[in-house]
Amino acid sequence: DAMVIQNPRYQVTQFGKPVTLSCSQTLNHNVMYWYQQKSSQAPKLLFHYYDKDFNNEADTPDNFQSRRPNTSFCFLDIRSPGLGDAAMYLCATSREGGETQYFGPGTRLLVL
Amino acid sequence: AQSVTQLDSQVPVFEEAPVELRCNYSSSVSVYLFWYVQYPNQGLQLLLKYLSGSTLVESINGFEAEFNKSQTSFHLRKPSVHISDTAEYFCAVRVMYSGGGADGLTFGKGTHLIIQP
Known part of the structure; x- marks a missing residue:
């Protein structure tokens, strides 16, 4: 199944300590998004890629970056x-x- | 900019009773409307969507939502809920483009549906 x-x-x-989270897709879609969802809050868009074009949301901290x-x-x-x-x-x-x-199913990140 | 308001953070309801989860949105441009469901520690699953056409849309598991343009609402309803419907429900909007476009979704804060036996 495509997913x-x-x-x-x-x-x-x-x-x-730097950390990398991974996402892959078999849908062959050309747009990919990353959202952050804190506990009991709505998902919030961080950035997205339109093909290789990177689009950062204005309020996404510099600490967050993405590669495609x-x-x-x-x-x-x-x-x-x-x-x-x-x-x-x-x-x-x-x-x-x-x-x-x-x-996707999401990655839950815990910072100690 | 768009915004979504889900008026109820939590809705308790007895099993087999009807339920309505409310969603209102604000946008200066036309939008697509969505309901997503999230089970504990899982990602978001699309429940149903309104793109155009008939204002009443239905999902395969008995949920329905009606787009009301004058009231800028997209309330979610189910005539008889089951224990398995216990989850977080998010209403979301996305700008409608005439061609192309890749904006993200703007979500409401979610409504926790609690089904009581």
């Missing part, structure tokens, strides 16, 4: 995680001009 895959499902890191080496994969890099970065990170994809976004 959006996120690895790992749970990630524990130390305060200030090819159509299938997209990575979220947190350069120096703080305690406030503990959250569920959701990856989503859509077709160009498509109305619907398809979400």
Whole structure:
């Protein structure tokens, strides 16, 4: 089945230690999104890739960066995680001009 | 900019009773409307969506939502809930483009539906 895959499902890191979260998709969609969802809050868009074009939301901290080496994969890099970065990170994809976004299962990040 | 308001953070209801989860939105441009469901420690699953056409949309598991443009609402309803419907429900909007476009979703804060036996 075509799907959006996120690895790992749970990630524990130390305060200030860089961490990378991974997302892959078999839908061949050209748009990929990263959302941050803190406990009991709505998901919030961090940035998205339209093909190789990176689009950062205005209020996304510089601590968060992303890479998309090819159509299938997209990575979220947190350069120096703080305690406030503990959250569920959701990856989503859509077709160009498509109305619907398809979400992966998420990676729950814990910062110690 | 768009915004979504889900008026109830938590809705308890007895099993087999009807339920309505409220969603209102604000936007200066036309939007697509969505309901997503999230089970504990899982990602978001699309429940149903309104893109155009009939204002009443239905999902395969008995949920329905009605788009009301004059009231800028997209309330979610189910005539008879089951224990398995216990989850967090998010209403979301996305700008409607005439062609292309890749904006993200703007979500409401979510409504926790609690089904009581």
